[in-house]
Amino acid sequence: MLAACSWPDEPDGFQVPAVDASEALPGGATTVGLTPFASFDKLVANYPEQDKPHFFAGRALAHQPWVKAPTATDARDGLGPIYNARACLACHIRGGKSVMPDNDQTPLFGPLVRMSRVVDSEAVPVSKGVIPDPVYGDQLQTQSIALMHQLRKQTPLEIAAEGAVPPEAYAYVKWLQQSFQYPDGSEMALRKPQLDLRYAAYGDFAADTRFSLRNAPAIHGMGLLELIPQADLAALADPDDVNKDGISGRQNMAWNARSQQLEPGRFGLKANRPTMDMIVGSAFANDIGISNPLFPDQPCSPLQPVCLAQTNGNNDAGFELPDDLLQLVIDFSRNMAVPERRNLDDADVSAGRTLFYQTGCQLCHQPDYITSDSPDYPHLAGQHIWPYTDLLLHDMGPGLADGRPDFDASGSEWRTAPLWGAGLFGQVNGAGHYLHDGRARSVEEAILWHGGEAAAAQGRFIHLSASERQALIKFVESL
Ligand code: HEC
Ligand code: HEC
Numbered sequence: 001m002l003a004a005c006s007w008p009d010e011p012d013g014f015q016v017p018a019v020d021a022s023e024a025l026p027g028g029a030t031t032v033g034l035t036p037f038a039s040f041d042k043l044v045a046n047y048p049e050q051d052k053p054h055f056f057a058g059r060a061l062a063h064q065p066w067v068k069a070p071t072a073t074d075a076r077d078g079l080g081p082i083y084n085a086r087a088c089l090a091c092h093i094r095g096g097k098s099v100m101p102d103n104d105q106t107p108l109f110g111p112l113v114r115m116s117r118v119v120d121s122e123a124v125p126v127s128k129g130v131i132p133d134p135v136y137g138d139q140l141q142t143q144s145i146a147l148m149h150q151l152r153k154q155t156p157l158e159i160a161a162e163g164a165v166p167p168e169a170y171a172y173v174k175w176l177q178q179s180f181q182y183p184d185g186s187e188m189a190l191r192k193p194q195l196d197l198r199y200a201a202y203g204d205f206a207a208d209t210r211f212s213l214r215n216a217p218a219i220h221g222m223g224l225l226e227l228i229p230q231a232d233l234a235a236l237a238d239p240d241d242v243n244k245d246g247i248s249g250r251q252n253m254a255w256n257a258r259s260q261q262l263e264p265g266r267f268g269l270k271a272n273r274p275t276m277d278m279i280v281g282s283a284f285a286n287d288i289g290i291s292n293p294l295f296p297d298q299p300c301s302p303l304q305p306v307c308l309a310q311t312n313g314n315n316d317a318g319f320e321l322p323d324d325l326l327q328l329v330i331d332f333s334r335n336m337a338v339p340e341r342r343n344l345d346d347a348d349v350s351a352g353r354t355l356f357y358q359t360g361c362q363l364c365h366q367p368d369y370i371t372s373d374s375p376d377y378p379h380l381a382g383q384h385i386w387p388y389t390d391l392l393l394h395d396m397g398p399g400l401a402d403g404r405p406d407f408d409a410s411g412s413e414w415r416t417a418p419l420w421g422a423g424l425f426g427q428v429n430g431a432g433h434y435l436h437d438g439r440a441r442s443v444e445e446a447i448l449w450h451g452g453e454a455a456a457a458q459g460r461f462i463h464l465s466a467s468e469r470q471a472l473i474k475f476v477e478s479l
Helices: 049-063 155-162 221-224 229-238 278-287 321-336 347-356 426-429 443-448 454-464 466-477
Strands: 113-117 170-181 186-197 209-214 251-255 261-264 391-397 413-415
Touching: 049 321, 186 209, 186 443, 221 229, 221 278, 229 443, 251 278, 278 321, 347 466, 391 454, 413 443, 443 466, 454 466
Parallel strands: none
Antiparallel strands: 113 209, 170 186, 251 261, 391 413
């Protein structure tokens, strides 16, 4: 819990809570083990036996590739016409993060690029939260159903010249290397991505369009995060920093297409989606090109007529994915389990736990909650969970800023990343890449990029001794 009277310059002012037995099982009774292997797409441990076919039906829809319309198998067509990947778990491999290429010759696949224009905020449509690029929209789709793209025989520009539907562009990342020096003299190599878009096939982007590189986050424990009581998060928010701890978390206000109103945002790297319905519906429409009742449009913008003219996979109601199948994937996504803690008895891990609190990490990475009641998911309700996030927006300073507002989030605000499972990203699927754009190759690099509201905590971290820093990192990796 937050210390009532904690000052940035007084590490001793932060209280270190006694170890609680429930910390070993961060997802409460839903927590799973690491055998036979670590994965974030395992079913929660206490899932009702009779509902298991339901989970696996949703998993199949999230895992098997979608195909171009029309096909004989009506239920799985409608891919694209432009898209980023054919299936949810193609990016969130085993439910984990996506892989950020380490060279500038490998096109982005799981990570994606968001776009919007920075214009008069009055003009932002209330249901969109951003002003999209007029031609390319608000997400760059780097794949298309065109045969010559599928075969990788032509570039997007050549495909466009032949009148077929090209991918919008190919995206690559160049890494700018820099080095960080600790007060004790030791050095750490850091890298920062520079986006490189090639073969943009639909003409120029608007002059004021901003681009934001996003690595896919891990998606375990989502149903539990959704059940954190709204009042708990509202109580942690301190927009005007009344308690003067230098940290002013805010809730984003994001559009809910079901209730047709703005609601506190929880999901997405800038908390721009209020519910799992909305994040999964938008992923289908924008990432895979599968229209659904929440996001009924194809990913083509009004200025992409060849894209709009392609055959769609719509059913009689006008959607490629009906509500009942969408619901299966939402339920699957809510029930992917959080793994158990490791190395709890290690001396470094317990010393690191103390340092985590003393440096003030918990001011944003709020350790624990009790989930609220849930008539639909009684097995997820009333659990003592340890996600280490306040799900609030924080200004992280110019080093991490993307300059791209989204609903109420500014161009330098990000949602506090949950830390449960943070030591397992590499083990789950090889994608040990941290922060919103995957620039950090370790927990240590991720901490060093913390600025803005987190500058005081980062400052206390770098002034620890080398062995204390390693202990703190080992604690984070045990989560
Ligand atoms: C092209 C890769 C890609 C595909 C395909 C994809 N995602 Fe994602 N996913 C991402 C990225 C990138 C983000 C972060 C987006 C952001 O906030 O800008 C994300 C965010 C999420 C989140 C929010 C996690 C959080 O911590 O708030 C969930 C849940 C999610 N995706 C589920 C899905 C589901 C379900 C599907 C399939 C319907 C899917 N995704 C398809 C890349 C992908
Ligand atoms: C002011 C709030 C704040 C404080 C204090 C803070 N963090 Fe963070 N942390 C964030 C936000 C916001 C992000 C996401 C930033 C991004 O993606 O660019 C983040 C991301 C991270 C990540 C990357 C997780 C991932 O999955 O990519 C790690 C690791 C982390 N923090 C550890 C720490 C540690 C350790 C401390 C204490 C030394 C700390 N943080 C203090 C807000 C904070």
